[in-house]
Amino acid sequence: MTAAIDVAGLRKNFGQTRALDGLDLTVAAGEVHGFLGPNGAGKTTTIRILLGLLRAGGGTAVLLGGDPWRDATTLHRRLAYVPGDVTLWPNLSGGEIIDLLGRLRGGIDAKRKDELLERFELDPAKKSRAYSKGNRQKVALVAALASGAELLILDEPTSGLDPLMEAAFREAVEDLARNGTTVLLSSHILSEVEALCSRVTIIRAGRTVDSGALADLRHLTQTSVDAELAGPAPGLAGLAGVHGLDVVGNRVRCQVDSSALDAVLRQLTAAGVKSLVCQPPTLEELFLRHYGPAPAEPVGVAGKGHR
């Protein structure tokens, strides 16, 4: 499959500050790709380079087979963008802005627009100065999702939305993904990325630190096991790949490397299992493994599971 976005060794300086320091990002056509990183890691800078708003300081960036700086205008026919901080023209209404942005891209699907307005419960007749942050974001989302573009670039698109609207957003993106739309989703809402994305790229301080299918990345972390047993399971303590073992009476809690999972389960069944909760590693744990203050014991910090 060809890549919709192919970025290698991307660099960008703002004066003395180094915003991007050799960033790599590959998004295959048709996939929903999570773009993760803490605040200030360089997500927005990367996106602005891909949009041809900033000129890359080094490295290569290929967008839909073209040069994002030189071919900006032609490439933009094929993509739609939702900025992280949506600012709108205060004296235009939301409906006017959605129509305008759609027409700039060469037309808007009126039926789809109405459907999205309804799904996001947005009143298009309000002047945009009267909108809250979430509603401003909805305006940009409706315009982008109704555009029919083959590539969506979404920069923290749900940071102002309530949980109901977040769900509406997920549904809409899933619909588009089923129809083959490529999506680059920058976010730090990990549950959203987990729900939507097949592959993720994790960056830190302008560099890619991890990239791959979510399933593959999970192997790098540990599954948390919480079991109530019929009797003691003395063999657990000696097993390689078991961490943070916590035994209170017949209750056992620990973190297990993927490689040791089989051996741990044998020990547990041998002791007799009354109840068992096994949680796959969450993205949050993955995330904290890269960014956490103490990388040696990240799981203990993040053991709350899904958000």
Next chain:
Amino acid sequence: MNALAGTSELTRLAVRRDRILLPVWIYVLTAIVASTAYSLKKGYPTAADRASLAAGVGHNPSIAAIYGAAYSSSFGGITAWRAGLIAAIGCALMSIILVIRHTRGDEEAGRLELVGATSAGRQALPVAGLVLALAACTVLGLLIWVVCLLLGMPVTGSLALGLEIAAAGWVFAGIAVACAQLTASARAARGIAASLLGAAYLLRAVGDANPGVSWLTWVSPLGWAEELRPFAAERWWVIALSAGATVAFSALALVLAAHRDVGAGLLPDRPGRPAATRWLRGPVTLAWRLQRGSLFGWLGGFLVAGAVLGAAAHGIGALLNSPQVRADVFRYGGHASLVNAYFVVLFQEAAIAAAAFAVAASLRLHDEEAGQRAEPVLAAPVGRIRWAAGHVLTAVIGPAVLLAGLGLAAGVAYGTHGGMGSQVLRLLGAALAPVPTAWVMAGVAVAVFGLVPRLAVGISWGVLGVAALLAIVGPLVRLSHWVLDLSPFTHTPKLPGVAFTAQPLLWLTGLAVLLAGAGLAALRQRDIG
């Protein structure tokens, strides 16, 4: 909750944010008065020189309409006549900009919410804005007092001159803080306050030019500044009018501020359309949609000013007998007819105002970029030049529309006494002649926006200010020719009354194209945002 809690912290914050803007404004306004005084001292060294200046031009009703009347032929008196009103308008503008920026501007940007959530009271922000502006005006007045003393003017007259300028600023600080309560948009609030300043100028213009309606001068806060009459038996009690008006407007604003929601204006926000009209479909129509309101507002001002000042031209004629009048007027207009000279001055000032519109229209580009509203348009298949085109086009067409409106209105008003058709055509043509100067100023703004966007606002307005001062004050104070030539406003043919020459206009247009071209070329190459 104490409604004023936090005022001193907010005032200090405002001072901190304006630590560059504020000294520059105050310095420039002081420099206008000082340089005018200094040049008048050199240009009219003897009492006889000054007496003939004051008796001639100073009492011509149409010149009085534009610059105010001269009440004294002393050195201080002609300085006050020549620089007092300009500095008072500058001071009033400073007040409006400062107050709106720190009240409605912060509120619109959402920064007020941060403040409102702290222990600051709901009247703290308007009071902080007011305190800052009143203090700035007062400092300016004191500085002007000191400068006049240093130039050897009498103590009380100098103080009165400083006070008249500061007092105009006080009143408009009060007016601005009241306007800031009316609308949800800072731009609209500034527009209302600036229109009131324009109305104040026109009221006193008509009052000064026509003895029959001289009471109109007393309706205008700028008229009060004149009526203090520095160096001519000062009427100190006039200050009470300014102070009273300042207190009244401020009190009104505080009452309004206490009774409205944060972020809301008192004038209702009309609901918008649920969908865009057919014509709102590209960057150019978007620019027109964003700028048309302000163009229509300016056009209204130009039409009123043209009609009022055109009608005032009838008052000219009785004073043609003094040879000194002719000599002094000659210096402004470069030809014999006083009426023509009057219109030359009027159209030159109108050209400066039209250039201000052109600069503001060009700087919308900077507004859009800094406000991150350029991003969604540029992320669509819209090239940077096409994005900029709509705003640049407004800056090209706007000044022509404004000056045509002014020329038409002046022609109709002046032509009511006969020769309507020919007057309208003559004045329309003369008013349109300086349009290329506005284009040059727009060109400067576009060039700076493209090359050094961070400095776009300061440099563009600074260049306009210097060019305008050279054109307004320069000829009277006999600046050398090569200095005057730096201002595009001195290059246009002095119409009506002289033969039309296209050459300087073509040069100016070419310069404007070059400047704008350089800016747009740089825009294509640089980072956005």
